[in-house]
Amino acid sequence: MARRFRGESNHKVDSKGRVSIPASFRRVLEAGDPNWQSGGNPELVIVYGDHRRKFLECYTMEAIDEVDAKIDALPRGSMERKMLQRMFHGQSFPTSVDETGRLVLPAKLRTKIALEDEAFFIAAGDTFQIWNPATYDQEELAAAEEWLDELPEDFDPMQYLDGAGGS
Template sequence: MTRRLRFRGESTHKVDTKGRVSIPASFRRVLEAGDPNWTEGLSPELVIVYGDHRRKYLECYTIEAIEEVDDKIARLPRGSVERKMLERLFNGQSTPTAVDDTGRIVLPAKLREKIGIDKEAFFIASGDTFQIWKPETYEVEEAAKTEEWLDELPDDFDPLIFLDQVKEA
């Protein structure tokens, strides 16, 4: 099994009036490693999936990660509702982009408006993807869910126990 770099961490970055925002430096290394066409001096590419009206964040995929999703979608029966919907959500409601030579991407106005980003964007790692949120929305939606989940567990509970339930491939 090949070792794949994972996104790690969280940070908040300023968004300028043109929608340019810096990608965390450690995230850029993962984007480079996950882009089979990237070499030194080139800009790593990624795909931003914005999805339907219920999604309040942008999910950013390395090229390898989105190709894995595409391959799984392609294995579904052609013409099936599931395949059509997944193609719409992951192919239609997405936009390819690249990191510029200053380490930034441009978030198009449509995407900024969709999730309400104005002056700042909150980045959080999610394994082989990362998410971009309006900072206040993340605090209300996701941080609160995590706290609520943890509050239901005993104080001495170790979440790593869930890994013991994973079946080996």
């Protein structure tokens, strides 16, 4: 099984859109890039998606290859395939980590998620997300807290892993 991204952290974004990637995330990017060699810069794909997406989703090369294979398996010409191609091929930005462990986020991507001087990174298994910290707190964190508040006090989230208690 491939290595997973884990953790969350805030990082400064400079005026040129450069932001340091958490060191543990860089190790996963390296492991997920079949062309990466020691001393090199791992590649990744940033999917920014449509107007509803308020974060950037960063895929290792192996993870995006899995997505591409699933898209390719859909019937050619189907609306599902066209839309997924648009989202994952058209609304994406292939890039690499620079020599100092940073990403350079183009102005278009920074503007899309209202990213200014700080970025919030959060792991999502085989991907990680980059958010404006305020947007994350207002939307994702608030939704998670609301969901948790609706569960019984003695609820164990591990139940979902066994298929019991999940919907």
